[in-house]
Amino acid sequence: MNDKLSTLAACIEFGKINKAAPYPPQMKGQDGADEITKQLLDEGVAPGDILSDALIKGMEKVGEKFSKNQIFVPQMLMSAKAMQFAMNHLKPFFATGEADRRGTFVVGTVEGDLHDIGKNIVAMMVEGNGYEVIDLGVDVKAEQFVAEIEKNPNCFIGLSALLTTTMANMEKIVSEIKGKYPEQNICIGGAPVTQDFCDKIGADSYNPDPQGVVKFLNSVAVAS
Amino acid sequence: MNSKERVLKVLRNEEPDRVPLMYRDVPEVRSRLKNDLNLSTDEELFQYLDVDFRWVGPDYVGPKMELENGNRRDFWGVEWKYTKFSDGAGYWNEVDHPLKDVTDPKVLDEIQWPQLEWWDFSKIEEQCDRYADYAIMTNPGIPSPAIFQNPIQPLIGVERSLMEAYLNPEFFMALTEKILEFQVPFIEKMMQAANGKIDFFRIGDDFGTQQGLLMDVDTWKGFIQPGFKAMADTAKKYGAHYYQHSCGAIRDLIPAFIETGVEVLDPVQVKANGMIPAELKAEFGNQVCFSGGVDEQELLPHGTPDEVRTGVHQLLDDMARGGGFIIGPSHNFQDDIPTENILAMYEAAKTWKY
Ligand code: B12
Numbered sequence: 001m002n003d004k005l006s007t008l009a010a011c012i013e014f015g016k017i018n019k020a021a022p023y024p025p026q027m028k029g030q031d032g033a034d035e036i037t038k039q040l041l042d043e044g045v046a047p048g049d050i051l052s053d054a055l056i057k058g059m060e061k062v063g064e065k066f067s068k069n070q071i072f073v074p075q076m077l078m079s080a081k082a083m084q085f086a087m088n089h090l091k092p093f094f095a096t097g098e099a100d101r102r103g104t105f106v107v108g109t110v111e112g113d114l115h116d117i118g119k120n121i122v123a124m125m126v127e128g129n130g131y132e133v134i135d136l137g138v139d140v141k142a143e144q145f146v147a148e149i150e151k152n153p154n155c156f157i158g159l160s161a162l163l164t165t166t167m168a169n170m171e172k173i174v175s176e177i178k179g180k181y182p183e184q185n186i187c188i189g190g191a192p193v194t195q196d197f198c199d200k201i202g203a204d205s206y207n208p209d210p211q212g213v214v215k216f217l218n219s220v221a222v223a224s
Numbered sequence: 225m226n227s228k229e230r231v232l233k234v235l236r237n238e239e240p241d242r243v244p245l246m247y248r249d250v251p252e253v254r255s256r257l258k259n260d261l262n263l264s265t266d267e268e269l270f271q272y273l274d275v276d277f278r279w280v281g282p283d284y285v286g287p288k289m290e291l292e293n294g295n296r297r298d299f300w301g302v303e304w305k306y307t308k309f310s311d312g313a314g315y316w317n318e319v320d321h322p323l324k325d326v327t328d329p330k331v332l333d334e335i336q337w338p339q340l341e342w343w344d345f346s347k348i349e350e351q352c353d354r355y356a357d358y359a360i361m362t363n364p365g366i367p368s369p370a371i372f373q374n375p376i377q378p379l380i381g382v383e384r385s386l387m388e389a390y391l392n393p394e395f396f397m398a399l400t401e402k403i404l405e406f407q408v409p410f411i412e413k414m415m416q417a418a419n420g421k422i423d424f425f426r427i428g429d430d431f432g433t434q435q436g437l438l439m440d441v442d443t444w445k446g447f448i449q450p451g452f453k454a455m456a457d458t459a460k461k462y463g464a465h466y467y468q469h470s471c472g473a474i475r476d477l478i479p480a481f482i483e484t485g486v487e488v489l490d491p492v493q494v495k496a497n498g499m500i501p502a503e504l505k506a507e508f509g510n511q512v513c514f515s516g517g518v519d520e521q522e523l524l525p526h527g528t529p530d531e532v533r534t535g536v537h538q539l540l541d542d543m544a545r546g547g548g549f550i551i552g553p554s555h556n557f558q559d560d561i562p563t564e565n566i567l568a569m570y571e572a573a574k575t576w577k578y
Contacts, residue, residue: 073438074438166309191433
């Protein structure tokens with residue numbers, strides 16, 4: 001495999017954003033995800049290969065380490081940022097259909113809730129695993145999800161809630177979506193959310209971390 | 225034995241007549257409780273529940289915070305909007321991050337930082353005297369300051385604040401310095417005005433998630449600990465004890481907290497990873513006093529009053545013997561907690577025996 005692809009995977013794994021970024025110390029002064037992605041494209045490497053052989057590989061490592069508490073939120077965010085810089089170079093190719101996405105993930109923190117650190121991490125991990133992500137932000141109401149489903153009928157929905165007080169709104173949103181689109185796949189998560197709650201409100205998948213939701217999406221996306 | 229003596233006793237790892245009671249809430253709960261119990265003032269409510277703490281602080285007399293659009297702008301320059309999550313309740317949340325594009329430490333010199341003159345400190349001692357029988361703690365808000373969660377997060381945005389120590393450490397340090405240039409003299413003035421009568425100086429910041437720490441311990445020691453120590457040491461000069469808040473799974477950070485001089489650690493979010501009462505007590509019980517512990521992620525909102533009573537007794541069996549424990553909710557009582565569960569919690573705590 002192209003050496004640069006493995007270097008790019010390492011940039012994602014360790015959160016090396018670009019040449020200017022001082023983190024991680026052991027890669028100081030070297031090219032980062034930004035520069036290397038551009039070089040790979042200039043050398044004619046296919047955007048789909050960059051995504052699957054470098055970005056997704058790097059992100060998988062990040063996800064594993066995060067779920068084992070080996071790295072923390074800041075490292076996760078820097079890896080995600082490195083990913084974003086790489087994706088900025090790749091996006092034009094995806095738009096023209098030159099490279100394929102696995103599916104679309106519409107995510108938001110539910111009405112009344114403004115905790116977004118976890119939701120953003122989930123969004124980044126899902127994007128890093130080859131999905132298009134539409135992030136509706138925080139304090140998102142049922143109507144906004146419904147409007148998005150009308151535009152993207154096959155999308156997956158992701159709901160985040162960090163408060164017991166706003167879990168009630170998660171339930172409300174699930175029932176409104178399922179009322180109109182019983183087949184729509186809805187994933188939920190957030191600190192107080194549990195599998196029991198997921199079963200009770202009729203959502204399709206609960207996961208305590210982003211690794212799990214990626215697995216779920218992959219299993220459904222492959223099946224369909 | 226009065227409330228102050230009771231609280232100070234557990235701090236010395238001795239057993240008083242009953243376990244001390246902490247209280248914290250959101251405004252919706254405060255008004256509901258007063259309404260349900262037919263009480264008219266906060267003081268009546270605290271007396272009804274036998275809360276052992278009272279809170280004091282200076283009055284804000286600075287530039288007006290209310291904006292014409294109904295939002296508020298705080299003294300750091302951050303705008304907040306009230307967002308409802310149901311018909312009757314909501315939370316204040318920031319609308320913008322005024323320093324989100326500032327990365328040059330020099331720019332921080334040109335910014336209007338809060339001024340001590342924006343507070344009136346003259347009535348603090350009188351407040352302390354009024355509550356002389358209670359354990360006196362600094363009010364929520366700026367009298368119980370933070371650094372990381374407030375104001376750094378609202379000023380530069382939450383994600384940037386988490387990465388800044390790695391990507392632009394000079395800026396993170398310069399910003400912290402500016403914040404301390406205001407906060408340390410503020411604490412000094414508040415403590416002076418109280419004339420040694422404030423028992424607990426509280427720092428209210430957060431470093432835990434449901435699963436683990438928000439940042440690694442070394443980063444915390446490099447970037448957060450010095451500022452906390454400077455603030456706490458200032459308060460300690462006036463005889464106050466250092467009371468630290470942090471939500472989440474912070475077990476790995478407790479040794480660093482102890483090293484910083486923390487004497488009470490709150491709110492013991494028991495459903496977070498590793499925050500197991502009996503283990504915390506065994507590992508750290510003779511080095512730090514814990515405060516909180518009654519779970520509001522499951523027990524308080526969804527349990528029956530009987531389950532609450534059982535849970536409270538279990539918690540006290542695990543944590544309270546030998547002193548070193550103050551009981552309270554694992555965060556502010558939220559609006560989804562029924563009144564009868566709050567009453568059951570205090571009643572059970574008062575009937576429990578050492
Ligand atoms: C940081 C924080 C805040 C920050 C939020 C900043 C921001 N922009 O997000 C601030 C200070 C603003 C805040 C405010 C409040 N908070 Co707060 N907060 C936290 C804290 C300490 C950490 C949350 C966090 O960011 N974790 C880091 C991320 C990475 O983890 P995560 O969000 O859990 O996400 C992970 C998983 O859950 C999962 N996941 C998340 N979403 C999704 C979605 C899907 C689809 C999937 C599959 C997975 C998934 O994957 C993520 C990555 O692993 C928690 C403590 C805790 N135990 O969680 C309290 C906590 C959530 N807060 C709490 C409270 C009470 C509040 C307030 C109501 C305080 C008040 N006024 O009384 C306000 C409410 C504001 C609002 N309207 O939402 C309580 C809630 C208790 C309850 N009854 O439910 C907690 C649990 C603390 C406690 N001691 O109990 N808070």
